[in-house]
Amino acid sequence: MDQLLQHLLNTLILGGTYALLGIGLTLIFGIMKVVNFTHGELYAFGAYMMFFFAMVLGLDFFATLVIAVILGVALGALIEITLLRPLRGANIDTTMLVMIGAWIVMQNTEQLVWSGIAKSINTPFPVEPLVLGPVSVSWVRVFVFVVAVLLILGAQLLIHRTKLGKAMRATFQDRDTAALMGVNINFVYTATFALGSGLAAAAGALLGPVFVVTPTMGNLAALKAFAIVILGGLGNIKGATIGGFILAFVEEMGAGYVSSGYRDAMGFLLIIIVLLFKPTGLFARAERIG
Amino acid sequence: MSAIPNTAAPVLEPVLEIEHVAVHFGGLVAVADMNFAVHEGEVVSLIGPNGAGKTTAFNVITGFLRPTKGRIRYRGTVLTGLRPHEVADLGVVRTFQKTSVFDTNTVFENILIGLHRRGRCTAWETLLGLPRVRAEEKRLREEAVEILEFVGIARRASELGGALPYGEQRLLEVAVALAARPSLLLLDEPVSGMNPAETSSFMRLLARIRARNITVLLVEHDMRMVMGVSDRVVVLNHGKIIAEGPPAAIQQNPEVIRAYLGHGVRGEGAKRA
Amino acid sequence: MKTALLCLWLAVLLTVPLWLTDLYFLHILITTGIFTIAAMSLNLLLGFTGQLSLGHVAFFGIGAYTSALLSLGFDLQLTESYRFAVAPKPVWLAFLAGIVVAGFFGWVIGRISFKVRGAYFVIVTISFAEVVRLVALNWVDLTEGPMALSAIPPFTFGIPGLWEETIYKKQPNYYLVLGVAILSYLVIRRLVLSRVGRAMIALRENEPLATSVGIDVTRYLILAAVVSAAIAGAAGGLYAHYVRIIDPDIFLFIYTVTMVIMVITGGKGTLAGPIVGGLIFGILPVVLRSFAGPEIQWIIYGAFMILIVFFLPDGIVPAIRSWWEGRVGPLAEPEPAELSNARPAERQAE
Numbered sequence: 005m006d007q008l009l010q011h012l013l014n015t016l017i018l019g020g021t022y023a024l025l026g027i028g029l030t031l032i033f034g035i036m037k038v039v040n041f042t043h044g045e046l047y048a049f050g051a052y053m054m055f056f057f058a059m060v061l062g063l064d065f066f067a068t069l070v071i072a073v074i075l076g077v078a079l080g081a082l083i084e085i086t087l088l089r090p091l092r093g094a095n096i097d098t099t100m101l102v103m104i105g106a107w108i109v110m111q112n113t114e115q116l117v118w119s120g121i122a123k124s125i126n127t128p129f130p131v132e133p134l135v136l137g138p139v140s141v142s143w144v145r146v147f148v149f150v151v152a153v154l155l156i157l158g159a160q161l162l163i164h165r166t167k168l169g170k171a172m173r174a175t176f177q178d179r180d181t182a183a184l185m186g187v188n189i190n191f192v193y194t195a196t197f198a199l200g201s202g203l204a205a206a207a208g209a210l211l212g213p214v215f216v217v218t219p220t221m222g223n224l225a226a227l228k229a230f231a232i233v234i235l236g237g238l239g240n241i242k243g244a245t246i247g248g249f250i251l252a253f254v255e256e257m258g259a260g261y262v263s264s265g266y267r268d269a270m271g272f273l274l275i276i277i278v279l280l281f282k283p284t285g286l287f288a289r290a291e292r293i294g
Numbered sequence: 295m296s297a298i299p300n301t302a303a304p305v306l307e308p309v310l311e312i313e314h315v316a317v318h319f320g321g322l323v324a325v326a327d328m329n330f331a332v333h334e335g336e337v338v339s340l341i342g343p344n345g346a347g348k349t350t351a352f353n354v355i356t357g358f359l360r361p362t363k364g365r366i367r368y369r370g371t372v373l374t375g376l377r378p379h380e381v382a383d384l385g386v387v388r389t390f391q392k393t394s395v396f397d398t399n400t401v402f403e404n405i406l407i408g409l410h411r412r413g414r415c416t417a418w419e420t421l422l423g424l425p426r427v428r429a430e431e432k433r434l435r436e437e438a439v440e441i442l443e444f445v446g447i448a449r450r451a452s453e454l455g456g457a458l459p460y461g462e463q464r465l466l467e468v469a470v471a472l473a474a475r476p477s478l479l480l481l482d483e484p485v486s487g488m489n490p491a492e493t494s495s496f497m498r499l500l501a502r503i504r505a506r507n508i509t510v511l512l513v514e515h516d517m518r519m520v521m522g523v524s525d526r527v528v529v530l531n532h533g534k535i536i537a538e539g540p541p542a543a544i545q546q547n548p549e550v551i552r553a554y555l556g557h558g559v560r561g562e563g564a565k566r567a
Numbered sequence: 568m569k570t571a572l573l574c575l576w577l578a579v580l581l582t583v584p585l586w587l588t589d590l591y592f593l594h595i596l597i598t599t600g601i602f603t604i605a606a607m608s609l610n611l612l613l614g615f616t617g618q619l620s621l622g623h624v625a626f627f628g629i630g631a632y633t634s635a636l637l638s639l640g641f642d643l644q645l646t647e648s649y650r651f652a653v654a655p656k657p658v659w660l661a662f663l664a665g666i667v668v669a670g671f672f673g674w675v676i677g678r679i680s681f682k683v684r685g686a687y688f689v690i691v692t693i694s695f696a697e698v699v700r701l702v703a704l705n706w707v708d709l710t711e712g713p714m715a716l717s718a719i720p721p722f723t724f725g726i727p728g729l730w731e732e733t734i735y736k737k738q739p740n741y742y743l744v745l746g747v748a749i750l751s752y753l754v755i756r757r758l759v760l761s762r763v764g765r766a767m768i769a770l771r772e773n774e775p776l777a778t779s780v781g782i783d784v785t786r787y788l789i790l791a792a793v794v795s796a797a798i799a800g801a802a803g804g805l806y807a808h809y810v811r812i813i814d815p816d817i818f819l820f821i822y823t824v825t826m827v828i829m830v831i832t833g834g835k836g837t838l839a840g841p842i843v844g845g846l847i848f849g850i851l852p853v854v855l856r857s858f859a860g861p862e863i864q865w866i867i868y869g870a871f872m873i874l875i876v877f878f879l880p881d882g883i884v885p886a887i888r889s890w891w892e893g894r895v896g897p898l899a900e901p902e903p904a905e906l907s908n909a910r911p912a913e914r915q916a917e
Contacts, residue, residue, distance in 0.1 A: 033686065039686045039689065039690075087873065090877065091876075091877075096685055096686060097617075097619050097685075098876055098880065100619060100686075100689060101827070101831060101872060101876050102872070102873050102876050102877075104621075104824060104827070104869075104872065105869040105870065105871070105872030105873035105876070106869065106873065107869070108821070108824060108865055108866070108868060108869030108872070109865075109866050109869035109870055109873075111865075112862040112863075112865040112866045112869070113862075113866060115862045116860075116862040116863070116866070223820065227693065227694070227697055230690045230693065230694070231694070234687065234690055238686060238687070263705065265701070265704070265705035266701060266705055268697075268701055269697070269698050269701040269702065269705075272694035272695070272697050272698045272701075273698055275690065275691065275694045276679070276691060276694055276695065276698070279679065279682070279683050279687060279691055280679060280682070356779060358775070358779075377778070377783075378775075378778035378779055379778045379779075379781050379782055379783045379784070380783075382778070382779060382780055382781030383781050387779060387780060387781070388779055389779075390775065390776065390779075394773060394775065394776045395773070395776070396768075396769060396772045396773050396776065397772065397773075398772060399768065399772065403765065406762075406765055407765050407766070407768070407769045407777070407780065407782070408780045410762060410765070410766055410769075410780060410781055410782050411780065411781040413762040415761075415762065417758070417763050417790055420757060420758060420761045420762070420763050421754060421757055421758065423757060427761065430762075431761070431762070434762070470776070470780060471779070471780065473780065474779075474780040474781050
């Protein structure tokens with residue numbers, strides 16, 4: 005029983021960051037119809053920026069977090085403008101190939117710059133875990149969870165309460181009509197990609213101090229983000245949030261009760277099963293009809 | 295249901311029977327209750343204002359959509375629930391409203407793809423390169439040339455489908471459909487976008503298609519064409535059939551005239567809404 | 568013209584071990600050949616049916632592991648009371664089994680893709696490869712996990728009982744790979760230049776139109792997936808018995824990416840494309856390694872991929888073809904992409 009409670013708590017904490025990772029990806033797919041293979045690298049980028057400013061330059065932990073996210077946003081905007089804007093209107097396979105190319109370039113650049121040795125980041129949080137009756141959790145994870153939830157809420161507010169969010173939603177519904185109504189599609193795309201990238205960088209910056217930072221950390225993150233997004237239905241933000249928690253739950257339970265070696269395989273099996281029975285994801289809205 | 299008694303083709307058996315078909319998309323009713331039949335050798339036109347459910351009817355007949363209610367039969371076989379290629383296998387072949395050819399293949403290849411159903415060799419036989427595979431390929435090529443000549447685009451054989459002028463692309467579409475050897479051909483606005491001369495020549499082609507014992511169901515907005523080629527006309531409005539009968543009677547039908555609301559069914563005046 | 572060129576090509580390929588005595592270069596050619604076979608198989612799915620399969624390395628790895636395990640034999644304690652043991656099998660039999668098992672998984676993926684297309688298909692295939700990698704990594708009883716399967720026996724030739732020859736040397740391995748490559752090429756070529764291939768191209772170009780003329784696209788997609796996976800499995804088998812040690816890293820995504828780069832650089836949907844791409848990216852590392860580390864090499868690969876998509880989206884082979892035709896006139900033999908430019912005149916002459 006205590007073990008189950010611990011797993012559920014872990015699910016909650018892990019699910020928050022997974023949701024954060026998924027939202028950025030699903031947003032980009034939903035609005036731009038681009039499968040962003042660089043998502044994992046932006047995640048790794050966030051973690052490395054955290055390492056660079058906090059550990060190499062010795063800046064304040066919290067300030068570094070903000071810097072890492074801002075740089076993630078900037079890098080995302082740069083990728084969008086240089087690689088995706090010229091390919092506007094190209095089919096989805098073409099942009100996928102370009103994004104795969106960018107992924108490889110980014111990952112190996114990280115490897116070149118930071119070497120393959122894992123880096124760890126110190127945090128200002130106490131080492132002793134927070135004990136809640138039978139279960140415990142480290143303070144840094146609590147912090148990560150809280151920030152992740154705040155970021156998810158912030159993204160929701162941005163999409164539902166701002167003018168930019170309105171333009172994004174209009175583009176999501178129907179790009180051509182939105183353009184006719186005077187929405188600046190190029191700006192919406194760049195903003196979307198930058199926002200999605202910022203969320204990925206934030207996830208990396210938050211999890212970097214929890215785990216260690218390695219050049220290949222982005223691979224698994226990207227694949228997991230795909231899993232989350234597929235679970236929720238591509239382009240569905242609420243779906244991605246729930247998908248994040250489902251993936252965390254399946255992984256925790258799989259690792260706890262089946263085999264820890266297959267922890268990461270659980271998510272992929274889940275994707276394949278979900279797609280077999282519900283090809284549009286668990287929470288897909290009805291496709292256009294009529 | 296129809297205001298005018300059916301006088302055309304009274305003795306022939308129906309080949310395509312559409313029985314109480316309804317199609318709903320969520321709360322939207324695209325086709326409410328559709329009932330009509332097409333008889334052997336007929337040319338039947340399905341007309342109606344935009345959004346009346348004509349293309350939806352085509353999609354339901356050819357297996358691209360499943361009806362919410364009702365049943366469709368072709369020569370006794372129930373089509374409802376079959377997939378598009380299975381419907382095609384029964385001899386029911388359609389064209390698309392929006393021009394649809396294999397753009398990056400040559401005109402000749404387009405026809406060869408259309409002839410798919412005419413080949414019987416399996417993948418294994420193909421892999422082994424048996425003589426009958428070669429013989430079949432030769433036969434298919436001959437058939438393709440024949441079809442190109444029949445439709446009148448033989449001189450375009452080596453050009454890319456997507457590079458043809460618009461009118462010829464529409465001919466190519468029909469040629470690809472004919473290659474699948476239909477016994478019932480469904481044409482979705484085949485002359486839309488054609489000039490009057492092209493339309494006239496298409497009407498002559500339609501007469502020759504008909505002479506090959508191919509039954510035709512036509513969706514068309516060009517009233518000159520509809521009135522010129524049809525044995526019977528079925529009029530859809532808001533997903534319901536409001537009239538059915540020979541062209542002359544349909545032109546007089548007050549309900550049809552009201553549905554088109556001033557567009558006029560007579561002559562070429564019928565503009566797309 | 569084309570025939571002469573083909574003969575020249577074959578002559579060069581067949582005589583390579585005679586004039587290329589440097590074993591290191593021969594080794595590069597062998598691995599290049601193996602990856603070219605894999606790229607050719609990927610091209611069948613990616614180029615001809617238009618399905619971006621990004622889990623292709625799974626079939627390669629499954630072929631390699633199946634062939635290696637059967638030739639080594641294994642002994643599994645599945646439950647307390649049930650043991651599953653396989654005695655070592657002859658290499659050729661293990662190799663064929665690897666092809667069959669890979670083909671079976673191709674069938675499974677083909678069945679799945681019956682329902683999903685586009686981005687979903689891509690993610691299913693990536694996930695599939697990742698699951699297979701994690702199984703190879705974690706099922707230590709069977710695969711030795713990260714410790715790798717080693718001492719895999721090399722190929723043997725001959726008639727059992729009478730005369731047998733085990734091939735340790737590079738030269739016979741070269742001919743073996745070349746033989747499998749030519750056979751794979753012929754299989755793909757036959758399929759692609761036939762009614763079957765046209766159905767696959769039709770699926771890629773315009774799926775609704777293809778189904779409306781009676782093409783069962785699911786069937787041809789599955790067929791393409793099975794053949795493609797089986798050939799990739801053959802390449803994997805060749806790799807296992809040539810390198811003689813395999814570990815779960817064989818399933819890494821980066822190898823799929825390498826195959827994809829080979830195919831799109833050479834020209835997807837052309838028969839010669841993967842060969843040209845395979846040779847370029849098989850030999851490029853040799854050139855690069857003298858002055859660049861592996862990271863730089865991968866960065867160049869990634870940049871190459873982006874540049875190709877931007878500036879030469881159809882790949883090298885179609886570009887050269889149109890250049891050649893512009894200068895010299897049409898090539899005698901058409902590629903499937905422009906398969907049989909009708910030639911009605913020819914028929915009338917018959």
